[in-house]
Amino acid sequence: MNRDFFSTFEIYSIVIDFYPVIVVLSGLIAALILLYYLFKSFRLPVFNVLQKEKEEKISLDLKDPKKTAYKVTFLIYKYDTPYNDQLLHRLERFKYRKKVEKLDNETVELIKKFIEHIKEYGHRI
Known part of the structure; x- marks a missing residue:
């Protein structure tokens, strides 16, 4: 069993x-x-999201105050600087008229300070 x-x-x-x-x-x-x-x-294109911005060249013709006023106004809305309000106020008289006078020395100095500030700090809006 x-x-x-x-x-x-x-x-x-x-x-x-x-x-x-x-x-x-x-x-x-x-x-x-x-x-x-x-x-x-087969390398696919790489998109760099944090791409370093190319330094743009800023060329101004101070002999033509109307074009200078419009270019600087465009830059004012593109960059944030401590000179924006002063420059906007000073450049108003050069933009909306057919005949404009030359840029005065104070405005030219303010434009130079504005451009130097952009080149040094480059604060974009």
């Missing part, structure tokens, strides 16, 4: 076949390596 009872519980060896697992994993690794080299060879 003891023998029959234990014979119903046959001992089977547990065999785990790792061959399919190894094949699938090696195939995935090979595919990933292939994709890496494909993307590396």
Whole structure:
């Protein structure tokens, strides 16, 4: 009786076949390596979000006060400086008339300080 009872519980060896697992994993690794080299060879354009701004050249013709007034006004709205309010007030008389007089020395000095401040600090709005 003891023998029959234990014979119903046959001992089977547990065999785990790792061959399919190894094949699938090696195939995935090979595919990933292939994709890496494909993307590396076909370089996509890189967009630099924090791109350093190119320094723009500011050229003013002080002989033509009307164009100078408009260019400086454009720069005033582009840059934040302590001279903005003074310059806007001074340049009003040069913008909206057909014939304008020459730029006075105080306005020219203020424009020079404004440009120097832009070149030194460059605070953009």
